[in-house]
Amino acid sequence: MKSVTAKEMYNIDRKAMEDYHLSGVLLMENAGRAITEKVLKHLSKDSIVVVLVGAGNNGGDGFVIARTLANLGFQVNLIQIAFDQQIKGDAAEHKAIYLKFGYQMTQINQTDIYQDIIQSADVIIDAMLGIGFQGELKEPYRSIVKLINSLNKTVIAVDLPSGVPAETVDGPTLAVQADITYCIEAPKPSAFIERYANFYGEWETVEIGLPKSLLEACKTDVWTLDKVKQTLPKRDKHSHKGSHGRGLVIGGHKEMPGAVRLTATAALRSGVGLLTVGSTSDVLPIVASAVTEATYMDLTDPKLDFESRIQPFDAIAIGMGMGRSDLSRQWLDAVIESDKPIIIDADGLYFLKSHLAKLAERKAPTILTPHPGEMAMLIDQTIQYVKNNPFEVAKDFAKNYQVYLVLKGAYTIVTCPNGEQTINTTGNPGLAKGGSGDCLAGIILAQIMQKGSLKSSLANACYIHGLAADLAIEDHHSTTDLLATDLINFLPDAFRKCLN
Numbered sequence: 001m002k003s004v005t006a007k008e009m010y011n012i013d014r015k016a017m018e019d020y021h022l023s024g025v026l027l028m029e030n031a032g033r034a035i036t037e038k039v040l041k042h043l044s045k046d047s048i049v050v051v052l053v054g055a056g057n058n059g060g061d062g063f064v065i066a067r068t069l070a071n072l073g074f075q076v077n078l079i080q081i082a083f084d085q086q087i088k089g090d091a092a093e094h095k096a097i098y099l100k101f102g103y104q105m106t107q108i109n110q111t112d113i114y115q116d117i118i119q120s121a122d123v124i125i126d127a128m129l130g131i132g133f134q135g136e137l138k139e140p141y142r143s144i145v146k147l148i149n150s151l152n153k154t155v156i157a158v159d160l161p162s163g164v165p166a167e168t169v170d171g172p173t174l175a176v177q178a179d180i181t182y183c184i185e186a187p188k189p190s191a192f193i194e195r196y197a198n199f200y201g202e203w204e205t206v207e208i209g210l211p212k213s214l215l216e217a218c219k220t221d222v223w224t225l226d227k228v229k230q231t232l233p234k235r236d237k238h239s240h241k242g243s244h245g246r247g248l249v250i251g252g253h254k255e256m257p258g259a260v261r262l263t264a265t266a267a268l269r270s271g272v273g274l275l276t277v278g279s280t281s282d283v284l285p286i287v288a289s290a291v292t293e294a295t296y297m298d299l300t301d302p303k304l305d306f307e308s309r310i311q312p313f314d315a316i317a318i319g320m321g322m323g324r325s326d327l328s329r330q331w332l333d334a335v336i337e338s339d340k341p342i343i344i345d346a347d348g349l350y351f352l353k354s355h356l357a358k359l360a361e362r363k364a365p366t367i368l369t370p371h372p373g374e375m376a377m378l379i380d381q382t383i384q385y386v387k388n389n390p391f392e393v394a395k396d397f398a399k400n401y402q403v404y405l406v407l408k409g410a411y412t413i414v415t416c417p418n419g420e421q422t423i424n425t426t427g428n429p430g431l432a433k434g435g436s437g438d439c440l441a442g443i444i445l446a447q448i449m450q451k452g453s454l455k456s457s458l459a460n461a462c463y464i465h466g467l468a469a470d471l472a473i474e475d476h477h478s479t480t481d482l483l484a485t486d487l488i489n490f491l492p493d494a495f496r497k498c499l500n
């Protein structure tokens with residue numbers, strides 16, 4: 001599945017019409033009928049349906065939905081929230097068809113009874129504004145949105161809840177609070193942005209007959225179980241521990257010994273061939289007592305030649321619980337100078353700011369795993385700015401510094417140096433706890449050393465991390481009690497689901 005911006009959608013639409021001779025009227029008919037089919041699940045024989053129709057093509061979809069439902073015998077009240085002369089093009093064609101069928105409509109400009117009509121509804125269909133919405137909601141939409149949100153009705157949004165832009169816009173948000181949104185062909189980026197996502201309620205996509213090749217050419221993938229199954233490498237019958245990568249985890253200090261322990265255990269549970277933990281002499285015994293399968297490197301040993309000791313490894317994850325001492329800064333410096341694929345997390349990111357310019361010069365991939373707070377620190381912006389513009393922030397950063405960026409959040413976004421992005425949809429609020437990120441770093445370390453592209457390895461790691469948490473909740477955990485250790489305990493179930 002793809003996530004598609006408004007610009008991409010308009011382009012697809014144009015090409016579908018020009019190159020494939022699919023008319024706009026036909027696409028609108030398809031959209032309206034596809035959504036009606038879904039709407040039927042929410043109706044009973046006696047349901048009163050109110051369809052709110054705006055001035056643009058989202059409103060055009062509304063005329064098709066209203067006609068199709070009325071044709072099926074449902075009681076439908078259509079309210080047109082625009083002057084007649086504002087309804088143009090394909091929407092005007094469908095309005096004419098609707099009226100020709102003899103179905104009634106109320107025009108908001110002509111009557112003040114629209115409030116009573118809306119209040120009489122069992123189900124409200126919001127076909128007011130779609131991807132053409134810009135800026136702040138104007139009247140009369142503002143008042144109608146407030147009215148809808150004050151009522152306890154089933155609200156179904158067409159493509160987007162009205163008032164939610166396809167992508168971030170400045171200014172406050174007033175939007176329809178939908179129970180379910182039927183997204184035309186693909187969810188728009190705002191479905192994954194914290195300030196807008198809740199307005200969608202649940203969301204599903206509907207297919208309206210656009211050429212698949214046009215959608216496939218869009219750059220942002222919503223990573224699904226199908227994708228994981230297609231790309232997650234299976235172990236070869238003749239493979240040996242060397243075939244699955246030799247990983248090094250660097251981190252931990254005496255006040256945070258648990259972080260590397262989680263990273264190491266998660267990496268071992270995620271398919272790493274051989275694993276070494278590098279930490280301080282006071283942390284190593286604590287980790288070693290819990291992680292039997294790893295080997296250890298004392299990074300505080302004065303005789304240690306750090307540069308040569310990191311040479312045999314295939315990839316390094318650094319930063320988890322590492323602290324911010326001069327010594328840990330030196331480890332990071334040496335790791336960045338190395339020609340190894342590296343994952344930089346947590347305290348490693350803290351030190352990274354002074355190294356950013358070096359990253360594009362590195363010979364091997366650099367993967368950064370910031371949460372919005374760390375991202376904000378790296379780009380001198382507020383956390384809110386990062387949360388409101390995650391796609392743009394991540395793309396600019398990944399392209400500028402030629403890194404793979406895993407921007408963590410309810411919908412973690414993986415961005416490649418060429419700007420391609422994937423969105424992760426697994427996971428739950430139980431992950432909002434210390435230790436979750438340490439586990440993710442371990443899963444990533446293991447996955448990037450297997451066969452497969454870096455993009456799919458990172459997207460799969462995020463998927464499996466979230467899936468393990470989801471399976472734990474489905475089993476006997478709750479989002480309140482879930483610990484990072486529990487997540488690791490559900491990695492076997494997550495891998496089994498993805499590999500079978």
Ligand SMILES: NC(=O)C1=CN([C@@H]2O[C@H](COP(=O)(O)OP(=O)(O)OC[C@H]3O[C@@H](n4cnc5c(N)ncnc54)[C@H](O)[C@@H]3O)[C@@H](O)[C@H]2O)[C@H](O)CC1
Pocket residue numbers: 009012013027028031054055056057058059060061128129130131132133134135136137138139141158159160184
């Ligand atoms: N391939 C497809 O995706 C198809 C999509 N369809 C539907 O068409 C809409 C997009 O239609 P468009 O006419 O471009 O835009 P809208 O209907 O979203 O809105 C335009 C309308 O809204 C007014 N407006 C804009 N901003 C505001 C504001 N801040 N306050 C109030 N009013 C505003 C503007 O003036 C216009 O009048 C897409 O979402 C789908 O639902 C097709 O039906 C099938 C193909």
Ligand SMILES: [K+]
Pocket residue numbers: 058126127128129130157158159160161162
């Ligand atoms: K809408």
